[in-house]
Amino acid sequence: MALTxxxxxxxxxxxxxxxxxxxxxxxxxxxxxxxxSNISTTLTVSNIVPSSKTIATLKYPNYGSGKLEFQYxxxxxxxxxxxxxxxxxxxxxxxxLGTPTFALGAExxxxxxxxxxxxxxxxxxxxKPDSCASVIxxxxxxxxKASYIHYFDQLKKSAAVGEITRRFSTNExxxxxxGSYAVDSLTLVKMKLNNHGTLGAVLQHEVIxxxxxxxxxxxxxxxxxxxxxxxxxxALKP
Numbered sequence: 001m002a003l004t005x006x007x008x009x010x011x012x013x014x015x016x017x018x019x020x021x022x023x024x025x026x027x028x029x030x031x032x033x034x035x036x037s038n039i040s041t042t043l044t045v046s047n048i049v050p051s052s053k054t055i056a057t058l059k060y061p062n063y064g065s066g067k068l069e070f071q072y073x074x075x076x077x078x079x080x081x082x083x084x085x086x087x088x089x090x091x092x093x094x095x096x097l098g099t100p101t102f103a104l105g106a107e108x109x110x111x112x113x114x115x116x117x118x119x120x121x122x123x124x125x126x127x128k129p130d131s132c133a134s135v136i137x138x139x140x141x142x143x144x145k146a147s148y149i150h151y152f153d154q155l156k157k158s159a160a161v162g163e164i165t166r167r168f169s170t171n172e173x174x175x176x177x178x179g180s181y182a183v184d185s186l187t188l189v190k191m192k193l194n195n196h197g198t199l200g201a202v203l204q205h206e207v208i209x210x211x212x213x214x215x216x217x218x219x220x221x222x223x224x225x226x227x228x229x230x231x232x233x234x235a236l237k238p
Contacts, residue, residue, distance in 0.1 A: 006233035038062070058085075088113040101127050143167050157182035161192075197222035210237040 001023070007016040017034035030042040039060040046053050055069040066085035072078065076099060082092040094107035103125050109118040123136035130152075136145045147163040158181050165174040178192030178200075190202040200218040207213050212235045219228030 002235070002237045004233070004235045006231065008229070008231040090118065098125075103127075139167070142169050153182070155182070157188060193221075196220075211235060 002021040004019040004021075005016065007014065015035050017032055019030065019032040021028060021030045023029075026046040028044045030040075030044075032040045041058045041060075043056045044053060045055075048054050049072070051073045053069075053071040053073075055071070056066075057069075058066045064084075064086040067082050067089075068085060069080060069082035071080045077095070077097050079095045080093070084090045089112055091110045091112065092107065093110075094105065096103060096105035098104060104123065106120070106122040108120040110116075111118050117140075119138075120140055121136065121138040123134060123138075125132065125134035131148065131150045133148045134146070137143070138145065143165060145163065145165045147161065149159055149161040152158040152160075158179075160179040161177070163174075163176040165176075166172070167174075174194055174196065176192055176194040178190065180188060180190040182188055186206040188202075188204045190204075191200065193199045197220055198218065199221050200216070202214060202216045204212055204214045212233075214231075214233045214235075216231040216233075217228055220226055
């Protein structure tokens with residue numbers, strides 16, 4: 001059993017939600033209610049087929065956004081397929097192949113009404129004990145993203161990361177640098193800054209075992225007159 005609550009404030013507008021999770025044997029149920037009276041329910045059943053998960057998601061009042069998903073896991077491969085629960089259901093498919101040090105994957109989305117691909121993405125990653133590098137081609141081939149992260153401790157709590165994103169349609173480049181630092185065994189600080197002047201910071205503290213308080217903020221360093229965004233979340237687990 002787990003209970004999570006979060007609140008976000010942007011300018012004069014505040015929003016929040018409360019989520020609960022219940023796990024019994026190979027079945028878990030998640031229910032989330034937000035301040036706009038939206039209700040989301042997710043039912044997950046493991047091992048209907050060995051090494052698989054079946055996930056059903058329903059939302060109220062937007063019934064048309066529900067979907068049914070099937071996932072299969074193998075030591076060196078995984079695949080997933082999802083179909084929307086409406087009259088013209090979209091279909092999503094993804095596959096991943098690899099080892100603990102090298103992996104590649106792809107995903108695609110298909111719209112049954114128009115008969116067209118709505119998305120396709122491909123990526124590759126190389127992982128070492130103290131670092132990880134990846135390249136992702138997304139947005140139907142319009143965006144390429146390369147990132148690198150280096151860990152400074154065995155628990156992988158303190159790290160430095162760099163990311164470069166290029167969008168071909170607009171000829172725009174985005175450079176982002178960031179890092180995380182473990183203040184102590186219970187407190188973690190994360191920061192990131194991109195070349196557009198957007199600065200984000202996160203402070204996470206484990207108040208009791210497995211229960212976390214997270215405070216986050218983001219603001220534009222090139223427009224300090226704008227109201228920054230703040231968020232607070234509380235996750236409680238027994």
